[in-house]
Amino acid sequence: MFDDPAVWLPVAFAALMGLSILIYVILDGYDLGVGILFPIARAEERDRMVASIGPFWDANETWLVLAVGLLLVAFPVAHGAILSALYLPVTVMLIALIMRGVAFEFRAKAEAGWKPTWDRVFFAGSLLTALSQGYMLGLYVMGLDRSLATVGFGLVTAVCVAAGYTLMGATWLIIKTDGDLQRRAVRRARVALVLTMIGFAVISVVTPLVSARIFDRWFSLPEFLFLSPLPLMALVLATVVWVVLANQPHARDRFAWVPFAGSAGIFTLAFFGLAYSFYPFIVPDRLTIYAAASAPESLIIILVGALVVVPVIVAYSAFSYWVFRGKATDLRYD
């Protein structure tokens, strides 16, 4: 079956796109989360929070461009169908991303009197981005239908994703800050963890009820046996994060990285659960990745490029994280 490029190419591109989305959610998740946590910080602490994400946010956001780009080039029909159905939340997200992105620069460079305003824009942009992405997730799970019930569910998932990003942001701050700010980040991380887990539970319960196809896929043997470790592992990870958080902040920052890694792990498990549930559909229950894929000869050219370039991207991204390792200092452009 995998001799035929028309079969394996769409799978390869779905996998590549899924990987980009997952990396985006984890990476932009933590910097959006830091923005959502802006209100817990005093004005002078905010510079340190921004400094902890300043060198990374632009590259993090590029994973979204890659994911949408892959959707556009590999599954053009699905790109049109999904994004047209989500036109309004997409617009809200784009404007929120614009406002948050420029606030990074304006808050440091504009007239000093405007700084509190740009700080509020930074917070609002981060929060709205997270909420709109969560809302889109909810509508996608609901098969992109808009009714009172699906919009209600979208609002629930909006809050869940915002809580999840807050968790990533708070656990990132535990690694990158110290003192009073770090202590407050630990407290917010606990609340966010609880909310995130409730959110995942709600999505897990509702998803199979919406789609008979997903219900069958989850609750038939032997699939049930492959799938059941996912929520169990997520629960184990959440417990580990909870226990480690109880001992944070630690004087020598022992295990300070665990909550962040554990939270990223929970996101990864949830992502695989969703991917498993929807495969091979790219527009839920309407369009499969095979029906939506572009011509094989063009996909091959992109795939070759991606296989050469993505390892290089990962390498120099790792270099950048190594350069900016350790606690964040005050923001400076020098």
Added chain:
Amino acid sequence: MDPILLARIQFGANISFHILFPTITIALGWALVFFKLRYRATQDLKWMDVYHFWVKIFALSFALGVVSGITMSFQFGTNWPGFMERVGNVAGPLLAYEVLTAFFLEAVFLGIMLFGFRKVPGWVHTLATVLVAGATTLSAFWIIVLNSWMHTPAGFEIRNGVVHATNWMEIIFNPSMPYRLTHMLLASGLTTAFLIAGLSAYRWLRDDRSPAVLAALRFGVGCAAILIPLQIFVGDMHGLNTLEHQPQKVAAMEGNWETGPAKPLILFALPDEATRSNRFEIGIPYGASLVLKHDPQGVVPGLNDFEGRHPPVAPVFFAFRIMIGVGLLMLAVSWVAAWWLWRRGDPHPWLARALVGMTFSGWLATLAGWYVTEIGRQPWLVTGVLRTSEAVSAVPAAMIAATLAAYLVVYVLLLAAYVATLFLLARKGAKPQSIETGPTTHPNAFVAAE
């Protein structure tokens, strides 16, 4: 309102806002490389001062370019679903290579360039600056390849109404690409040169007369004076290339209705598509034939040969005149300024005021030029392959209108904030030590201070 027109206005508004910032960062990135290398060669601290002032403007412009660019990646699909469905096999790989080879490179090394000055050795920081500049140029290369292919498609065949790539070298090096790319890179160079000259002249007028300000002023004026004749030459070649491949666009630019010999170069007119003629025409006899055919009796194509298949005449006609007018003004101001600075060493106040007035002239010329070429391609989205009306989305007109209004409000506010911040930074630059973000003494002073 017509949904096609709304979708075009929305896409046009977004891409017009977006293009302002890459137009600055492509060339400003290389200018920063130049400032760093000058410092390394001369050990003269004024070059580090120049670098640290302009790297802030680079960061701000880059952020605006990035976030407005993300909008584009979504709107390709939401506003023009037919585009990817019909020509996605060509457009897709070009867009994917832009993201893979350029976007990540510039984003990651921008972090090191902006925040890593004290964290990496000097040569790594210079390398990061070179990589950021190179990646912005590479990004321009890929998107211009795609845009040029939409004007002069090559290297493909159509099967079942869908474009399939047959020869990637022909696609990449399509007939208009070399001209368009050179024209755009020079436009970026000129925009940045006048921005640097304008803000430096502004600082000069506010009595900030440090060696760094004068060095930047001379750099900006010098670049402008060298680049503008090159741009006029390349622009002429680009026009002749367009005459060969898209004669209807050139006919609209010239406001020429009837094909024929000995056509005048029209300086001003009001083109009227209802009567298919010009009102209030003022022209130079034989001018158009001379410019386009290099022969006073040369036969120049007219719009009536393309009835129903040519672009709306008035916007192309006027945008072309704005571009040419700004270009000639650039030539005059930059040459007078270069001559004066060469003879006198520092600017006359009136000259400085003229340069301040020209600060954003590059934006005006670039936008006008893009309107000429993009509106000039209508009614086609991809010349001869796909009409714009065939690619439009099913999103309701009211929805497009509402989101368009939201985008416009955001763009106007951000543009105002951007311009205000640039002049604010120029005023702050007048007071050394007052900026929280940049060293004004020796770059290693921070290491000693820690």
